[in-house]
Amino acid sequence: MSEAASNAPVPQSSEWMRSLKRLLREPLGVFGLALVLLVIFGAVFADFLTQWDPTRINPRVRFEGPSGEHLLGTDQLGRDLLARVLHGGRIALYVALVSTAISLAVGIVLGLIAGYGPRWLDNLMILVFDAMKSFPTVMLALALVTITGPSLTAVILVVILVNVPGYARIVRTQTIAIKTSEFVTAAQSAGASTARILRVHIMPNVIGPLVILASMDIPVVIAIEAGMSFLGLGVRPPTPSWGSILNDGFAQIRETPWIAIAGGIPIIVTTLGFTFLGETLRDVFDPRLKGR
Template sequence: MAEIASNIPPILPEQVPVAEETAISPWKEAWKSFKKNKLAIVGLSIVTFFVLLAIVAPLIAPYEFADQKLSDKHLAPSGEHWFGTDEFGRDILSRIIYGSRISLWVGFISVAGSVFAGSFLGIIAGYYGKWVDTIISRVFDIILAFPSILLAIAVVSVLGPSLQNALVAIAIINVPTFGRLLRSRVLSVKEEEYITAAKAIGMKDSRILIHHILPNSLAPIIVQGTLAIATAIIECAALGFLGMGAQAPTPEWGKMLADSRAFILQAPWTVLFPGLAIMLTVLGFNLMGDGLRDALDPRMKN
C-alpha cells in the first residue's frame, strides 16, 4: 500500500479545475443597464433621429431654408408644404430640418467648452486646495450668483448679438457646474490608497491627474454633459427669441419663434412646429441623461 501511495503523483493547486469567471467591463455593464431603461432608449432614439436629421439635412429638406416666395406666405400645412410656410413664404419643414444643425451644434460645442474649462479648473482646485481652491471656488460662486439667462444676455450684450457669441455665453455660464462637480469628485478620489501610492513612488502631479483622477471622474461628467446639452439648446433658443442669438435668415428654432409670435393667431403652425422641435430635442437629451445617471451611478442600481 505504501508503494502504491508513493506512486500517485501529487495534485498541484494549479491543476485543480476552477470555474472561469468572465470579467465584465464597467462600461459594458452600464450599457446593459441602460438598455433595460425603456425611457432612456426612447430618449436615445429621439436624439439619434435629430442627429441624423442634421447630418442629412441637405438631402431630405424639400426646399432651401432661405428661399422666399411672398405669394405663398402663411400657407397652412399641406402636401406641398407639410408644416406650412412663414410670413415670407419659406417652407417651415425645411427651416426646422436645417435648424437642427444649429441647435445641436450650439449644444455640443458649448458643452464641450464648458466641460474642458470647468474640468480643468475643478481638478486644479480640488487637487491642490488651499488658496488655489479658494480663488477658483469664489469665481464659481460669483458666476452662479447670477441667473444663467441674465448672465448670458449680459455676455452677448458685451460681445454683440450673434450665434457665435451666444455659444460663448452659454459655455461660460455652464463652466461652474462642471467645475464644482469635478472639484467634489477630486476631493474624494485623491484620498484613495492608489493615489497615495502614486505619490509615494514619485509620480508627477500631471500624470496622477490625467491617468488616475480624470478617468475615475468620467461617469458624472458624461451624465451632466448630456443634461447640459438640453439646457444649452433651451438657452440658445431663448437668446434667439430675444434677438441676442442667431440673426436672420438663419433658421434657428428660437429665432423662428420670435419671428412668428405676431402671427400666432393668424398662422399658429409657424409657432407650433419650431416649439415642438425644441421640446422633443430637450426631452430626448433629458431622458437619455436620466438613463445614463441610473446606469453609471452605483447607488442607483439594485
C-alpha cells in the same frame, strides 16, 4: 466578493456593452434614445429630407398652412418651415455639442486646479465660481451681447459661462475626495508626477458622473440657444434656429399657429429626449446598480 464570483471572466470592453444592454432594457431610455436619434438624423440629413432652401424667400407663398408641398407650411417670408426646422436642428446640436464640450474641458481643468492646488487658490476659485453662478442667465446674455453683438459665438460663450462653474465645482469636490485616497498615495510612492496622478488616477474617477450630468444639461443648453435666438441675441437672420422660428410665429400666433408650433415641437422633443436619455444613463452607469 466571493472567489467564485471574482473568477467569472469579464473582459473590459464588454463593460460598455453591458451598460448599453441595460440601457436598452429601460423603456424610458429607449424612448429618449429614439427621440435624440430622430433629432440628430433630421439635422444630419436635412439636405436630403427636403428639397427646400431654408433661407429662400418666396413672397407668393407667405403664411401657407401645411400642405403636400410644404409639409409644415411656410412663414411670413414664404420660407419652407420643415427646411428651417431641420436646419435649425443643426444649429441647436452644434451649439449644444461645442459649448458642452468646451464647458466640460474648461470645467475639468479648473476643477482639478482648485481641488489639487493650494488652499488659497481653491478659495479664490470657489469665490469666482459662486459669483458667476449667482448671475442670472438672461442678464449675462444681455450684457455679453451688448459687448459682442448677437452671434452664435455669443450663445456658446454664454453657455460656457453658465456651465463651467457647476462642472468645476463638481470636479473640485471629487478631486479633494480622491486626492487623499490610498491609491493616489500609492501612485505617489510609485513616483508618479502630479500631472500623471491627475490624468491617470483622478480624471477617470471624475469624468463618468460629469459626462452624465452634462448630457442632462444639453436640454438647458438648447433652451438657452432657442431663448437667446428668440430674443434676437443669438443667431442672425436669415439663419434658421428654433428660437427664431418661434419668434417669427409668435407675432401671428392667432392667425397662423403652425409657425410657432413648428418652432416649439422640436425644442420639446429634443429636451425630452436628452432628459430621458440622461436620466437612464445615470441609472445605468450608477456603480451601485451594477451587476443587476
